[in-house]
Amino acid sequence: MAKHSKRSKVKSIPKAQLEGTGKLASLPTVGEEEAPQSGPLVISFRHLTKIYDAQPEKPALEDVTLDIHAGEFVFLVGHSGSGKTTFIRLLNREIVATRGTLKVAGEDLMNIKGWRIPYLRRNIGCVFQDFKLLPNRTVYENVAFALEVIGKSSTVVRKQAPEVLRLVGLEAKMDKMPDQLSGGEQQRVSIARAVVNRPPLLICDEPTGNLDPQTSLGIMRLLERINRTGTTIVVATHDREMVDNMRRRVIALENGHVVRDQDKGVYAFNA
Numbered sequence: 001m002a003k004h005s006k007r008s009k010v011k012s013i014p015k016a017q018l019e020g021t022g023k024l025a026s027l028p029t030v031g032e033e034e035a036p037q038s039g040p041l042v043i044s045f046r047h048l049t050k051i052y053d054a055q056p057e058k059p060a061l062e063d064v065t066l067d068i069h070a071g072e073f074v075f076l077v078g079h080s081g082s083g084k085t086t087f088i089r090l091l092n093r094e095i096v097a098t099r100g101t102l103k104v105a106g107e108d109l110m111n112i113k114g115w116r117i118p119y120l121r122r123n124i125g126c127v128f129q130d131f132k133l134l135p136n137r138t139v140y141e142n143v144a145f146a147l148e149v150i151g152k153s154s155t156v157v158r159k160q161a162p163e164v165l166r167l168v169g170l171e172a173k174m175d176k177m178p179d180q181l182s183g184g185e186q187q188r189v190s191i192a193r194a195v196v197n198r199p200p201l202l203i204c205d206e207p208t209g210n211l212d213p214q215t216s217l218g219i220m221r222l223l224e225r226i227n228r229t230g231t232t233i234v235v236a237t238h239d240r241e242m243v244d245n246m247r248r249r250v251i252a253l254e255n256g257h258v259v260r261d262q263d264k265g266v267y268a269f270n271a
């Protein structure tokens, strides 16, 4: 297959099948279009290569060129070691590319000044497989903390923290500690924390990796709901069922190369 296969259209499944089932607070939508392919760029890779020092012979990503526009929902799929986490970690400048160009949320990440990196990160919510919640803080405090560290006033915190916990369906569990919650609930808290500051971009690395299929579906519906508010979402995942169900853009990686980039895609053609 060509290195940079053209994004191909695949017949969409009926809209009714895509509807969420959760009873979450309603949010404004940005329209019926699911995958805007024009408009402002949120992510732009040009011939991007990442080589880790520990593995100089085998680039983790090689010559990646692609664009992600505002409002898109993108799955990043591929076998273990194909480069998904590397892709995600490049976006918030946790790691730096070896060569090429990478622009995220208006910042040139190859030339960004150190002092601007915290500002870049305010524009990017992050969700991980292992939730990364503060174990000694309540649900409410975990979410509030994300606002406090970026200097939001207590008025803003008291308004936005409960609001986002309502959005994820956890208003009744605000005072619980993380270890009193199920895995799915903990992931909802981590999503609430990631979006409480309303970042334009949400990046998720295996967000359903520790969850059963039913719970995973709820998490994906929640991400879909957040996407409908205009937030651009990139999800690295192994979750074949989810990707096949959701029919969003799929970028497939193999040994650090983009081998497929497909609108309304599936996890894999042959399996």
Ligand SMILES: Nc1ncnc2c1ncn2[C@@H]1O[C@H](COP(=O)(O)OP(=O)(O)OP(=O)(O)O)[C@@H](O)[C@H]1O
Pocket: 052, 053, 054, 055, 058, 059, 060, 078, 079, 080, 081, 082, 083, 084, 085, 086, 087
């Ligand atoms: N910190 C690191 N130092 C050296 N090599 C690394 C490092 N992180 C990842 N790699 C290598 O880079 C390649 C891509 O790894 P990456 O973690 O991006 O894959 P992945 O698709 O996320 O895999 P998984 O599905 O297992 O999470 C692999 O060959 C891996 O061994």
Ligand SMILES: [Mg+2]
Pocket: 084, 085, 086, 205
């Ligand atoms: Mg990974």
